[in-house]
Amino acid sequence: MPFIRNTWYAAAWSKEITRQMLARTIANEKIVFYRTEAGGVAAIEDRCPHRFVPLHLGRLEGDIVECAYHGLCFDPSGACTLNPHGDGKIPRAARVKSYKVVEKYNVAWLWFGEAELADEGLIADFSIMTDPRFCTVSSYLHVRAGYQLISDNLLDLSHGQYIHPMFKNAEGPPHFEPEKNPSDNEVWARFSRPNQYPNKYFQMLGYPADQRGDHRNFMRWSTPSLLLLDVGMTGVGRPVEEGLSIPTSHLLTPETDLTTHYFWAMSRDFRQDEVALSEELLRVGVAVFDDEDKPVIEAQQIAIDTSELMALNPVLLQTDGPAVRARRIVDAKLQAER
Ligand code: FES
Numbered sequence: 434m435p436f437i438r439n440t441w442y443a444a445a446w447s448k449e450i451t452r453q454m455l456a457r458t459i460a461n462e463k464i465v466f467y468r469t470e471a472g473g474v475a476a477i478e479d480r481c482p483h484r485f486v487p488l489h490l491g492r493l494e495g496d497i498v499e500c501a502y503h504g505l506c507f508d509p510s511g512a513c514t515l516n517p518h519g520d521g522k523i524p525r526a527a528r529v530k531s532y533k534v535v536e537k538y539n540v541a542w543l544w545f546g547e548a549e550l551a552d553e554g555l556i557a558d559f560s561i562m563t564d565p566r567f568c569t570v571s572s573y574l575h576v577r578a579g580y581q582l583i584s585d586n587l588l589d590l591s592h593g594q595y596i597h598p599m600f601k602n603a604e605g606p607p608h609f610e611p612e613k614n615p616s617d618n619e620v621w622a623r624f625s626r627p628n629q630y631p632n633k634y635f636q637m638l639g640y641p642a643d644q645r646g647d648h649r650n651f652m653r654w655s656t657p658s659l660l661l662l663d664v665g666m667t668g669v670g671r672p673v674e675e676g677l678s679i680p681t682s683h684l685l686t687p688e689t690d691l692t693t694h695y696f697w698a699m700s701r702d703f704r705q706d707e708v709a710l711s712e713e714l715l716r717v718g719v720a721v722f723d724d725e726d727k728p729v730i731e732a733q734q735i736a737i738d739t740s741e742l743m744a745l746n747p748v749l750l751q752t753d754g755p756a757v758r759a760r761r762i763v764d765a766k767l768q769a770e771r
Pocket residue numbers: 481482483484485486500501502503504505
């Protein structure tokens with residue numbers, strides 16, 4: 434399966450990249466990441482060109498990686514800087530690929546495409562994750578399913594009523610509002626529950642259980658598969674600024690055709706200093722995403738095996754509109770890159 438090249442992939446949380454080498458496969462490419470002495474991010478192919486031993490098994494000395502097997506050394510540009518054998522001449526083929534990485538919003542973003550097109554301005558806006566008015570907790574999970582199945586899940590939040598006891602509401606599935614003016618790069622999936630009692634989640638966050646309110650779940654999708662959920666609850670008919678707001682970021686990065694790196698974060702603009710609430714939110718996130726969404730999506734992947742979902746002619750419901758549009762945008766970009 435091909436992946437879009439000219440786009441930014443979330444490769445890691447910035448905090449994951451340290452002086453300890455991090456091996457991670459992204460879009461079928463094996464890469465080793467590490468922090469340089471100057472504090473930047475190095476990302477090079479995780480495979481020595483000599484006998485193909487993974488470079489992350491070697492040693493990091495300054496900014497140089499020494500291969501564990503016979504000691505060839507590589508710098509962050511992928512160039513071989515030392516051949517300790519024979520006359521020490523460096524064979525022309527002794528180099529590895531290096532990747533462009535930038536850090537923004539506490540995420541290391543990786544670019545596979547043409548260097549001259551690598552514009553940081555193209556990274557979708559996740560400034561909420563570093564906004565000082567919000568307190569953000571973040572985590573990671575690994576999913577044995579293609580990234581688009583997870584993006585489908587996040588673009589159709591009607592599933593919350595069935596999979597997630599915390600999000601279930603006595604009044605049934607949420608109201609879905611089809612997009613009026615769709616754009617070519619972004620998809621919005623707007624689900625709302627006007628004038629309803631809060632679900633268990635909002636009760637946990639402090640919304641009074643006996644008070645009706647307007648609950649919104651507005652998901653924004655950007656390429657390749659970066660989603661930001663504007664989720665909050667406010668008094669009936671009241672402006673959103675008055676209520677609780679807990680925007681949630683979901684960054685999906687294909688690892689292989691059938692596995693995905695799933696980075697998520699919850700940012701809140703209330704009770705920011707409460708460490709116990711931060712811990713509780715992390716616990717809830719794991720309970721919801723790891724224990725409830727993940728098994729269903731992985732079972733779905735097993736059921737469709739390696740088939741392309743749309744090629745199986747799935748039944749389409751009204752709430753599938755955003756997921757289908759996101760898939761079309763990905764297909765169009767792949768087509769354009771061919
Ligand atoms: S495999 Fe890396 S130096 Fe031999």
